[in-house]
Amino acid sequence: MKFAIAVFSAAHAPSSRRALRFAQAVLAGGHEIVRLFFYQDGVYSAANNIVAPQDEQDIARQWREWVSQHQLDGVVCIAAALRRGVLNTEEATRYQRSAVNLDAPWALSGLGQLHDAAQAADRLICFGGP
Amino acid sequence: MSTLHVVSHSPFTDSRLASCLRICGADDAILLCGDGAYGLHNPALQAKGVKVLVLDEDLLARNLPLPDWADSVDYPGFVQLSIDYDKVNTWL
Amino acid sequence: MSKSLLVISRQAPWSGPGAREALDIVLAGGAFDLPIGLLFLDDGVFQLAPHQDAKAVQQKDLSANLQALGLFGIDDVFVCSHSLAERGLISPASAQPLDSAAISTLIDRYDQVMTL
Numbered sequence: 001m002k003f004a005i006a007v008f009s010a011a012h013a014p015s016s017r018r019a020l021r022f023a024q025a026v027l028a029g030g031h032e033i034v035r036l037f038f039y040q041d042g043v044y045s046a047a048n049n050i051v052a053p054q055d056e057q058d059i060a061r062q063w064r065e066w067v068s069q070h071q072l073d074g075v076v077c078i079a080a081a082l083r084r085g086v087l088n089t090e091e092a093t094r095y096q097r098s099a100v101n102l103d104a105p106w107a108l109s110g111l112g113q114l115h116d117a118a119q120a121a122d123r124l125i126c127f128g129g130p
Numbered sequence: 131m132s133t134l135h136v137v138s139h140s141p142f143t144d145s146r147l148a149s150c151l152r153i154c155g156a157d158d159a160i161l162l163c164g165d166g167a168y169g170l171h172n173p174a175l176q177a178k179g180v181k182v183l184v185l186d187e188d189l190l191a192r193n194l195p196l197p198d199w200a201d202s203v204d205y206p207g208f209v210q211l212s213i214d215y216d217k218v219n220t221w222l
Numbered sequence: 223m224s225k226s227l228l229v230i231s232r233q234a235p236w237s238g239p240g241a242r243e244a245l246d247i248v249l250a251g252g253a254f255d256l257p258i259g260l261l262f263l264d265d266g267v268f269q270l271a272p273h274q275d276a277k278a279v280q281q282k283d284l285s286a287n288l289q290a291l292g293l294f295g296i297d298d299v300f301v302c303s304h305s306l307a308e309r310g311l312i313s314p315a316s317a318q319p320l321d322s323a324a325i326s327t328l329i330d331r332y333d334q335v336m337t338l
Binding site: 018022025029123125129 | 139212218220
Binding site for chain 3: 145149154158217221
């Protein structure tokens with residue numbers, strides 16, 4: 001079974017952790033994830049400047065490491081990310097901003113990537129809110 | 131065609147569960163997770179007569195008893211539900 | 223054949239970028255010629271209220287994006303009649319009103335659904 005997973009909440013929201021645990025269970029069950037797409041506040045789940053207290057779960061880091069480990073396609077919506085100040089080197093240079101807070105394994109791209117993933121998948125599953 | 135509705139907002143502060151119950155079909159199911167688990171105390175949920183599931187970690191975290199008219203699932207169970215139903219409608 | 227997607231929009235136009243970002247998903251799908259439906263539910267029906275003035279709160283006018291739906295080939299636009307009545311709104315010409323049972327049937331018709 002092919003899954004497209006869309007995340008709409010920041011790393012500190014319980015639903016971001018829930019999305020990660022669900023995605024891990026998808027792979028553990030022998031299924032495929034065609035793409036992870038981060039939209040709205042979900043772009044904050046991909047930001048690399050989050051500093052979690054030492055005794056708390058660092059979900060943004062867990063996302064990053066897990067997506068890298070499994071070489072998954074992790075796409076962050078560029079319009080949603082720019083609006084919220086989540087920038088890779090290219091965009092920070094383009095808009096002359098001092099901070100870069102997005103890098104590998106994440107790629108910035110447009111909403112077409114969400115539709116493309118939904119078309120390629122058997123199931124589209126969204127996570128967001130609390 | 132059947133839909134698995136996923137609700138993670140508490141029904142005591144938010145209208146998502148009420149709207150979900152209003153448009154939910156007879157073959158649909160509702161999965162409560164996060165603060166949505168507090169919805170187990172919502173009498174309208176049982177009265178609707180659709181299948182109700184709760185994510186087990188959210189029951190445990192909140193010390194909520196599982197009523198006999200609902201079932202709990204773990205993450206592999208959640209994945210299986212998303213396959214068993216034709217689509218998943220998360221109330222973001 | 224392309225999979226169809228129903229987007230259920232339930233944010234008021236003045237509660238942040240949520241309503242616009244939901245509409246952007248619909249318009250992007252239309253741009254790719256995908257079969258997309260749009261349903262306004264709960265506070266989402268406020269997007270269809272007449273004579274709103276975005277300039278009063280220095281916002282961009284969402285109604286231009288709503289008018290673009292047809293240009294993007296999005297003809298399946300629906301509105302929840304219960305949500306309209308609850309909020310004292312009358313049915314707009316731009317969306318087909320559906321009662322709760324009809325919405326349940328509508329969701330069944332689509333391959334995928336997202337509510338935001």
